[in-house]
Amino acid sequence: MERIQANLWPEETIPAGEGIRHSVRRWWPAIVGLIVVWGVPIWHLSTDWSLSDQYSYGWVVPLLMLYLVRLRLTDAPAPSLGWKEDRKRAAITLGALIFLYFPLIVIRVANPDWRPLGYVIAGQAIVITWIGVYLAAGWRVAWHFSIPLLFFLVAVPWPRPIDAPVMHYLMEKNAGIAIEGLLWDGIAAMRRGNLVVLPTGTVGVDEACSGIYSLQGTLMLSIFLGEMYRLGATRRLVLLLGGVGVALATNAIRTYWLAAVAATQGLEAVEGWHDSAGYTILAANFCALWLATVGLTRLPSRKWLVTGDLSERIYRHSGDDTRRWFVPTGRWFAALTAVVVVGFVFSAWWFARGEAHAEAPLSWQVQQPTSYPGFATKRMSDKVAMTLRHDAGWTGSWKGSHGERVQAWYLRWAPGKNSPQLASMHDPRTCLSGLGLEMQAELSPWEFRQDALALPVKTFRFRDGTETVHVYYALLDDRPSKKMERRYDNTVFSRLELAWEGVRNRGQRLVEIGVWGNLSEEDARKEVEKFLRSYTSIQPQV
Structure with missing residues (x-):
């Protein structure tokens, strides 16, 4: 096993700064491997990102994740050589995860609408990347980059049994809050389901099959800003809950505004304000979250015992400092690319064969x-x-x-x-x-x-x-x-x-x-x- 490990991940070292910033030639197999690793979940999720307005923000999440990784590189801890037994187990786990690409690609081709599969494929990419960082630099560095890697999960659509009832509940509350505002303003209105019924007509019919578009985007932005400003766990939670409140409040204001326009100017006038009101609340959400983030950074900080003890334990048991990154060989990434390519080729052949032998549908x-x-x-x-x-x-x-x-x-x-x-x-x-x-x-x-x-x-x-x-x-x-x-x-x-x-x-x-x-x-x-x-x-x- 040690001989196999030596061949696949040899103890050839280079300075950490040089390995990250300047030695692209030495690190190109890792770069190609990461493109393949993250290309698979992006390929799977791209359909939902393209078809659903709720999750269209998913296209920018990989770029934001790269930015967060770049920020973490500026203060990454010194690499540390882990114990050989741990590295062996990690290498075996990495090989098993790479092999899993083959069946997952076949299953995905048959079930492009299966949302829980998105969490499996995204989780696989996260764990593979995390193990690769651990093998190259040890526990300290792997732990340091965990949050930017997990950030990608915000782009995975919620399973429909969760998504539908949550959106339905929030849209009902959104309409109810807007109606209270209309009544306070002296405009007769009543709620029917998720709709606002006015003397001049009904507002909201065209959005009957959608959710609160800005909710998931606001949650994503809250998590991104919390990581960008390195807020503590409690402050990140406060920012996340504040993002939910901001999304609900701005959507209620938008619904109130469109209903008021319909009541005073007629339903025809709503169309002219509809898109501009949507863009306005997105901008308002961003400004509110950014101001909240800046305010949270200025509060006095406090180190919580649980997270402090956990970080110290990881640093204490992560091995000896090497000040070196271990350069991965191209064999890992050649195997990874081969498994992915074979998975796609086999899927094309397998499903073409099934269609050729299948009976015509009724x-x-x-x-x-x-x-x-x-x-x-x-x-x-x-x-x-x-x-x-x-x-x-x-x-x-x-x-x-x-x-x-x-x-x-x-x-x-x-x-x-x-x-x-x-x-x-x-x-x-x-x-x-x-x-x-x-x-x-x-x-x-x-x-x-x-x-x-x-x-x-x-x-x-x-x-x-x-x-x-x-x-x-x-x-x-x-x-x-x-x-x-x-x-x-x-x-x-x-x-x-x-x-x-x-x-x-x-x-x-x-x-x-x-x-x-x-x-x-x-x-x-x-x-x-x-x-x-x-x-x-x-x-x-x-």
């Missing part, structure tokens, strides 16, 4: 019920259409058998690398709540069957003013008829199964039907089944 669609009484198509707003980016679909409303109002949405995304993410952006628990409906319960799911089609349907009960609304929601990926019984969901096993079967770029079809009126769930479901049975067309597979 072709089906939900047609417009033009013969139903009172049927009329509805125009989707441009902002919602740009968010969903569906390839085909329609939305319309009509009168049901009992005189109740029924509205349906049918959307289709063609097969493509972004189709799963785009389809998952529309969820009735978030979008309908944003349109002013109050969710009361999620009822038992059921399955609609017709010929070879098996459509899993989720059922929700909402409240729209004094009316009960039953909402039926189904999202199904394109698949052959013999796999209709298979249920691909968000479980780990199901996600791994997709990779094992070579399934990727699945097209998506979404059906959502809302039934207004004080009907029982049974009667509303019968109305939906009647509509689906009459207007779902299925093309037989050859």
